[in-house]
Amino acid sequence: MTPWILGERFNTVYPHQGSIKALWETKWKFCCQKSIYPFHDGSFEDFEPIFEKLIAQNINDAFSDAYTNTFLPIAESLERQAAEALDSGHADRASDLYRRAAVVLRISRFPYVSHASRSETSVKRLAYERQKNAYLKAASLWKPALEEELILHKHASGSDGSQIPLYIRLPEDASASNRVPVVLIMTGLDGYRPDNSQRTHEIIARGWAVVIVEIPGTADSPADPTDPESPDRLWSSVLDYMETRPELDMSHVAVWGLSAGGFYAIRAACTHRERLVGCVAHGPGSHHFLGKEWLSRVNDHEYPFTITDCWAEKYGYASTKEFEENAQKKFSLIETGVMDQPNCRLLLLNGVDDGVVPIEDSLILFNHGGPKEGRFFEGLMHMGYPNSLPVAYKWFEEVLSPNKTEVKN
Template sequence: MFEFFPGDRAWSSTVNLALMAGGSLGDMERWLGPLRDLPAADPSAADPPPARLEAWAAAWAGMAHRQEELAALDLKAGYPLTAGARYLRASVYHASGQRQIPLGPAKSESYAAALQAFGNAVECASLPLERIHIDSPDGMMPGYLIAPDATDPRPVVIVYGGLDLTKELVYAVVGTAFARRGVTCLVVDTPGTGELIRLRGVPSRPDYEVPTAAIIDYLETRRDVDARHVAVLGISFGGYYAARAAAFEPRVSACVSWAGSWDCGAVWRRRWDGRSGYEPASWFLPWVLGTPTVEQALERLEEWTLADVWPRVTQPLLIVHGEDDREIPVADAHRAFEAAGSEDRTLRVFTAGEGGTEHMQTDDPGPALQLIAEWLSLRMPVEAHLPAPSPRAV
């Protein structure tokens, strides 16, 4: 993995995610580069010292605010689309930076700034999305619907982010990749993510077929969506959510796991016991899972296993993984592929030689995203003349 901060996987992975979502390496170097000169941290500690966190938060905030200043100048000059692009980048910076900030005012302010900047981007650039709200057992779930330019109802893919992604970051990553292929895309904050965890304290849950059912109930009320054809795409930890949805919600018609998940509890136990470079932080997992301590969170996470779930996934299935993924071992992707009950299933492992070998292909995400969108469009009734897919493993 490209390590902007050598030896610090947590900070470097955040930089890579921001680049994946449209950030600028030049911005990173100008604002984050000086942080490399900070005193080295103790890799065995559970949390970084406050001074490092303050410097981190200030750098990301400054980087985002600079984009907002430039956007205001673009608007004044009469360039609203240019300003919209600046605001979207500012939103990515605000949202990325707050991922490593512990709970408290600074984190809340950074997240609020991300939402505001994203709203400005929508207003200035008329981003092709519709903000929606979905009633569910966990309360209203906000999302963005990105629809293709079509008059007839279109199939839809629900995109679930990982443990610490927001719908705004997910939108910045996937953009119009699905809409360009005639598939409506829904990015949504669900239990444990985005607005639900940050503004309402709703933790994650193992039975993700419950929020999925609520989402499909909503989609069935829309005339512009063909709710008979609903796929699920899970990014990183969201691969668990997608598998659960496909296994236990019969209205799901296809499943994509962007990082093949097998046993989330085992993965996180290894990460905590062998942590280095402050990953994971002691506050993070209890916050997402709604427990007082890390140990209780790890015990709760033992429910997040897919060993008995994958055989119930019979829909067309795509698993995309990196050969050198250091978050979820590639062996887990192979286990998931072998255990799945789908006849039409594909496992795509990206290698170092071609790029995209890291987690979520953050070292080269473009080809993986395009592959996912293409694979999915071939399994949805987008165009009648498209050939039927044949089962294969890559």
Template sequence: MRSRIGHRAPFVLADKNESEEALASLNGVEPEPWAAAWSRLGARWEEKARAEEKSGDPQKIKQAYLKAYTYYGIGRHPFPSSPGKMEAYRKTREMYLAAARFFDPPLERVAIPFEGKAVVGYLRLPAKRPAPLILHWGGIDGWKEERHSFAEAFLRDGWGCFVMDGPGTGECPMLASPEAHKVYSAALDYFCARPEVDAGRIAVVGSSFGGYWATKVAHVDRERVRAAVNWGGGIHYFFQPEWQEKSRNAPSYLFDLIEARANLFGKRTFEELVRAMPALSLKDQGWLDKPCAPMLLVNGKEDKQVPIEDFYLLLESGEPKAARFFPGGHMGNTPETFPTILKWLRGKLE
């Protein structure tokens, strides 16, 4: 856990000394003490941010709110499984949007009507318009607020970015199910109609479990998607009970992996999870040999959370696809990984 501080989610923006303070107060990872320890740091930075508001320095205000968002976000990790974690999640959203007042380009909170509810996400667009757009989402624990650094990178390339929560996470109006890709179709409907967006240059990037949804969208909405990236998501073998058993204690995941996966389906136990999972198989749904949008597949060769065989299955099925597998574990996190994705996207969007 300590090795992640300042480097990997959910600790990317966390300070080492402050994190040690929180960890020293903990005897384990039980939900309420975990939420309380990190929320104390969040509240401290929230107080600093509100004090900075009086200074009028937008950078100092923004950075203080981002620190507060970081610690509250760690407090709800990997998902809001208790009242304290739910409150931490509420504060995560509040602090992120407080910081977002000072983003350049600005952030627009978008609520897309969907079956009596809403698909909620954060849109940022470059000055040059109509702009290409990246629809981006994470996995079981990396929700839309935590996609901030990736949105910043997409914007530096001159692309707009809309970050949203995947099914069963955050503010998404659907749980995971074979029909839950409809939330992404609704987002495509909306953005294809916005004049600031170049509807002919929309790409989707799904990280971790989100790579599954990127793959589904690449097939279901292939005519509206210029490019799709599956960065670490299983598509068939991952959903089988055998793999869930094999991966349930994957050392690359901090804690509560099975609980976080089950939460996507509104379930709580391993037994409930393995009954719900198989229905998501894209092989069994009959999609793999159908046409799809251009795809890039990325992962680590030693992934203990998602079987590499799922990526070989994609490569052996349907349309030819690009792939890059990196050393290491889940998502193949190396200094070259995300730049490789950006380079491939440039080739498709420019």
């Protein structure tokens, strides 16, 4: 057996597994009270009655319709209140209520919405559609507003879809005569376009634009999940679109890949190195997380629900067993030789005690290709929160605005 840095915790079943009651009481209640992942932007008062009902009715399967449906009455109430506030001329209150509704809908469709699921057959897909609707109503009232664009997938091939939905938010002073740097956010397995409000606020506050795109195999991504090279085509189309925006300084584009998106940030640092000034891979997998040994125990670790079934569908496999047997050879950034190419600046961020993807997946990258940068936090789990966020923003400031005064996040 591999001597994992995670140590004896590799074989440990974490206490929240299999029980909504245990998950809420040992993990999620605290996160909800502090408004941190996955409850960022949410309000405890919205969630407490929902989880009391889930616990009372012994609903433990987050993949069930019963789980998702438990959230919907609260979301509907918040949406109704938001509409009433907007009709009464209270735009700030309306935006706040729509934001809260979107977060409730986020957790209702947690942990995964397949790229292939349809609203007529998937309650989670329907909840996601409602989440996007509520979120865009909230974000349209921000200053500056966040907007949705549906762009042509110019480089689509094979089973790729023809259009790419993305979110874009620009500083109010961005123009053709005042072009601004831009951060391209690559989302994760469970966090999608409407799940990055605070990041967009922080990015806008630094005078940069932000573009948010979902990764292959998730939500609305048109990229063929079965093709290891489909993300390369996806980012080429997105970057080509960004070139058409006169407000964007395309000589200063950086990527921020979040969790599962970190995998794609690493890949883009090689495949699109000449179009990017840098990439942050935040909580990334690269190789070991797709191996059979890691996959044999990952469902027992910190992720709140079973993750291997989601990963299998995300990578386009018909069964989890087929995924476990074949994914590493097909998708690993080491096995496929991607990491033996040169790369643009690449910062790897994670917690040493990550039980979702092993810290070894960051460390192995230092033995391949060009130089890398890394900051890993002992005693912290997946993503290295909260300590990793200031490091990310400081690094982006050095890469995108080296002559500006540091902004405190």
